[in-house]
Structure formats: C-alpha cells, structure tokens
Amino acid sequence: MALATQKGWKLWQLDVKSTFLNGVLEEEVYVDQIEGFVIKGAEDKVSPSEETLYVRTKKGVGTLIISIYVDDIVYTGSSDEMVKEFTAEMMCKYEMSDLGLLHNFLGMGVTQTEGSIFIHQKKYALTLQDKFGLKDCKSVSTPLVATDKLQREDGSEATDESLYRKIVGSLLYLTATRPDIMFSASLLARFMDTPSKMHYGAAKRVLRYIQGTVDYGIEYVTGKSALLVGYCDSD
Template sequence: MEFKTEMMRQYEMTDLGLLHHFLGLCAIQTDTCIFFHQKKYAKTLLDKFDLKDCKSVATPLAINEKLSKTDRSEQADESLYRQIVGSLLYLTATRPNIMFAASLVARFMHGPTRKHMRTAKRVLRYIQGTLDYGISYKKGKEAMLIGYCDSDWSESEDDMKSTSAYAFTLGSGVFS
C-alpha cells in the first residue's frame, strides 16, 4: 500500500479500483481467486453471425470428421469465414478448450468451402452451450509446471502428415 501511495505522489494517476474489464476480457476478483471470461464477447459473436438462438452442441468438433483443402462442397464466403475464425482465435484467450478447433479451421483461411464453414459454425454452437467458461486463478495455490503433448497420427488428408503439438503452463490457472 505504501508503494501505491508513493507512486501516486510521484506521478499523476487515479486509482480506479479493481480491474473489471480489459480488452474484452472480464475479471471477477474475490479474496480467493480471479476469474477471467469473455461471456459478453461470445454473446456478441453469436449475435453477429446469426447464431444467437442456435441449438448448442456438446463438442466443438464432430467426431471423426476430417477436413481437407479440397472437398467436393461449394466455396464459402471467404470474408465471413475469416471473421469467424479470427473471432474464435481471440476467444481462446480465456477458452483453451477451443484452441485445437480454432487452429484447425484456421488452416483453411484461403478458399474455404461450405464444409469448413459448417465446422467453424459448429465451434460457435459449442460456445453457445459453454458461455460461462473461463479461467480461474486461485490465490495461494502453488504454481505448478504442467505439460501436455499430442499427435493426430497422419490425420491431415492433404499431406498425410501428423500434427504434433505441446503446451506448457506455469501458474495456478484452472479452466472451468
């Protein structure tokens, strides 16, 4: 507290209190945790892409559905597709559960087909059912290094290459 007072004497500033919103992220702070979510942004996306009243789905991607650059469906509106994908990628800031799906649909930014568009809209339908999800950081919880890795073993129909990835987190964040 003494540091804050010294800073206010030294520099012209105003204390606005606890953080509530920052770049589209909402923060809920309690004595025990900080919870970040993008519920308002997600609702805006659903409204923008005419999915406000859509039926939600349990998973962001359909099981065993494979996407390729060339499928037999018609071309989709590339501009609209890019808007959806870009919006999904921004939403991953507090929704790591859609990272794989958002990254998958981002592979087809050039020349997307109707099948690609259906897949991107399915991710939005998943968002509809999980609007309250976000990341919670617990106070006093010991920071832990956690690593994940995965490979899809030749699932790319375009080049038959495996997509391997890894992710590490250091902290006390819990997705819920």
C-alpha cells in the same frame, strides 16, 4: 494475473485520459526523448525498444509490478504503501482515471476474490452469436465432431471467404480465455485462403458450442494450476 494470484496480491487499474485525439493536427509536432532514456552520443535517436512491463523494488518495503498497454495501466505488488504511492504519482503528473480494482482489461472481464482471479470474455462471446446470425441457436456439447476430418480438398463447394475469416478471427481472439477452443480455432485457421462449406459448417458448430459455454473462463487459484471453469459474474 497468475503471479498476483500466487502471491495473494490485488490487481489495480489506471486509465489514461485522451490518449488518442480525434482532431486533425494543423501544426508541426516534435518529440523529445523521455527523461532517463537518453543515451550519450545518441541524443537524437529513440530507444531500441519500448518496455511494457516495469518492476520497482524498495529494500525493506516491497515490490511493485506495472504493465502498460496503450492507455491501460495494470499494476500489482506486495506493498500497499507502494501501490498508493504509485497511484498518487501518476494521478498528479498525468491526466488519469483511477479505476480501482481491475475489473476489465482488453475486453476481458476480471473477477478477483480471496485466493483466486477469474478472467472471461462472456460479453464478447455473446456478441458473436448476434454478429453471425446464431442468436438463440441450439448449443452443442463439443466444438468439433470427433469423426469429422477437415481437409483442404473435401469435395464441397466454396464458401464466402470474408465471412469465414471473420468467424475464425473472432474465435482466435476468444482463445485468450478459452483454451477449450484453441485446437478447433487453430484447425479452422488452416483453411482461411480457400474455405469450403464443410469448413464453414465446422466454424458455425464452434459458435454453437460457445452458445452453451459463454460462462467459461480461466481461473487462477492460489497454489494450483490455471483451471478452465464455468463461472462468470453478472456481466
């Protein structure tokens, strides 16, 4: 995304249909090597690693960059011709849904404008308030209290480990587009094995901070470093 912004390219998305089948297999399944990956003398062995990022270049035409994550394919490039050619090839050979410009990827919302790409997890952030019983809670201006020093032995009672881990795990996932909570989430993660009520209270405070900052995300702007901004689309 940062590279696409820097180059002024648009991001596009394809979705593979029926990647996972829910039916129970009643027959044996055999797998063959992918064409072009067979190594002479090791025809019955798999390749050493599975690439998730591919680059195609055509002299005098341009560059195409393709990223694959399970059933999601995101691609960008300098040539409209190569983008259209790739889309047509994939749609012809596989069962694909052409989703057009990238709007959502791995739970992140993506807004593309001229000169910038904005990514956020607003929808996910809002679900956390309901999930952990803090819907419509009063927000706070900082994720942690500056004067509080969290430590393993703080004298307070133990709290529900399972619930605490769920909160911290959710916060860590949110850091994909929220670097402002990276420090607090990482700090809270140190106490996953024996959390206390003080640790639990600190985790809830981070959720209250998120309540007032659900519109925050990362904006990549052409010619600038990534910025944390409070802009979000209607989603």
